[in-house]
Amino acid sequence: MTIVPAIGRLTTRQIGERAQAMIDALSVISADEDALTRLYLTPEHRHAAEMVSGWMEAAGLSARMDAAGTVRGAMPPAATGRNSNKVLLIGSHIDTVIDAGRFDGNLGVIVGILAVEQLRARGIALPFGLEVLAFGDEEGVRFPVTLTSSAVAAGVFDTKALDVADEKGVTLREALIAFGGDPERLRQEAYQRPAVLGYLEVHIEQGPVLERAGEPLGVVTAIASQSRHRIRIRGEAGHAGTVPMEMRHDALMAAAEIMLMVEAIARKGKKHALVATVGHVEVMPGASNVIPADVRFSLDVRAATDEARKAAVEEITLFARKIDKRRHVVVGVETMMEKGVATCAPRLTKAIAAGVGAVQGKPARSLMSGAGHDGQSMVQLGDFGMIFVRCRAGISHNPNEWVSIDDMGVAVEALVATIEELGRQERAGR
Ligand SMILES: [Zn+2]
Incomplete structure (x- = not known):
């Protein structure tokens, strides 16, 4: 044209x-x-x-x-x-x-x-x-x-x-x-x-x-300011019918707790235009009758200042470590991208x-x-x-x-x- x-x-x-x-x-x-x-x-x-x-x-x-x-x-x-x-x-x-x-x-x-x-x-x-x-x-x-x-x-x-x-x-x-x-x-x-x-x-x-x-x-x-992270949680697979609740190391339940905390932390940071998003989740083995053994999810954090964003990522990471101990799962937080x-x-x-x-x-x-x-x-x-x-x-x-x-x-x-x-x-x- x-x-x-x-x-x-x-x-x-x-x-x-x-x-x-x-x-x-x-x-x-x-x-x-x-x-x-x-x-x-x-x-x-x-x-x-x-x-x-x-x-x-x-x-x-x-x-x-x-x-x-x-x-x-x-x-x-x-x-x-x-x-x-x-x-x-x-x-x-x-x-x-x-x-x-x-x-x-x-x-x-x-x-x-x-x-x-x-x-x-x-x-x-x-x-x-x-x-x-x-x-x-x-x-x-x-x-x-x-x-x-x-x-x-x-x-x-x-x-x-x-x-x-x-x-x-x-x-x-x-x-x-x-x-x-x-x-x-x-x-x-x-x-x-x-x-x-x-x-x-x-x-x-x-x-x-x-x-x-x-x-x-x-x-x-x-x-x-923006950063992208990958969070990986390793728990233990088990039969959905036979493993008692208190004996489980459910990677997805650990992830769910962390995700809700991501939202709570972001909501507190309105003053610094803090936003945090989990947009991709993978659950393995991914069957309805198996306790999830391995979960990976993405985390995107943005804020008006580098300090506010870094502080939020730090707080999320600290919380993830706590979950790690309490639920006896292994949590890893990796930074994939960081832009000031x-x-x-x-x-x-x-x-x-x-x-x-x-x-x-x-x-x-x-x-x-x-x-x-x-x-x-x-x-x-x-x-x-x-x-x-x-x-x-x-x-x-x-x-x-x-x-x-x-x-x-x-x-x-x-x-x-x-x-x-x-x-x-x-x-x-x-
Ligand atoms: Zn554009």
Whole structure:
């Protein structure tokens, strides 16, 4: 589908309609016929990257694919009226989960391109350069690593990850080469820290707060601190009819006690936006007439601060040890992943709040992101800021994900206003 470049200044509604047409065009690029599935370094990813690259060019950006498969569209210096070497990065991702929604990630890339279109159509000069980025690996579905493409851009990619493989045994290195990327050039693709003014991302909220407040947009203060753990409990199998209750070492009952404590501990941490989830449980041998001998379950813990999250994990672990002794089972707690809190830069949140406040006509609400985003890599490069867009019922990672045309238009206007505000700040030498 060809999206004709916008001519002149559009109304917010017209901008939203353009965003909808672009969302629709990307949504049919999928590995599955009846669902949206677009994983990193697949033919679908390439197809979507080419479409996005075409849109960038039409909006007046010069687009290229970097060595990690990220599409980078740079505004030519002459078009911005820049007087510094600094560049403002705007981005999000075009990969999806399996059977995904259409807005997660994709909307942020589209909003970035449409903001550039409007900046140019309105003749707004900027004292810095502008680049729009379409990352390819935010969801981390194909490979057991995540944020590959933004980690490369931020210069924090760990080359050991090149050896990880997907389900078919294809390594990340092999997939990159087949895609046309270059595993040997990843390091050279990092932005130079002093040249980066900051990184901005527009993303759907993926939660219900903005909808409940009746506000289209919000300002993100931070991306939550997060860790994932695997808890394993070994008890003893036995006959469900013959082993007396007091002689059992039931691994599942021990797990149940720990799980309820996980909930109780998380409920106590509301002040630090603490949330904890057990989302996967395996019971072995898994028969209705056998006392469970072996239970494994996942634990995901997130909070507004690293301290609050670590304290919760510690408390859960201590409780698990107590259960271990009391029930004579063996409990092991393993940490699989740990990501520190990514705090948005006050300078950018201030500019976003001004931009959002101006377009939505009331002060912008601040909220924390419980979900992970490319900003977790980009914060290591420099300042980062995020705008959240209301989505229906907070539903995400689901085909029912939905954002209204008007909200998409308002999101573009808010990004334009934020960029203008940053321009004013930069000129004032702040
Ligand atoms: Zn996303």
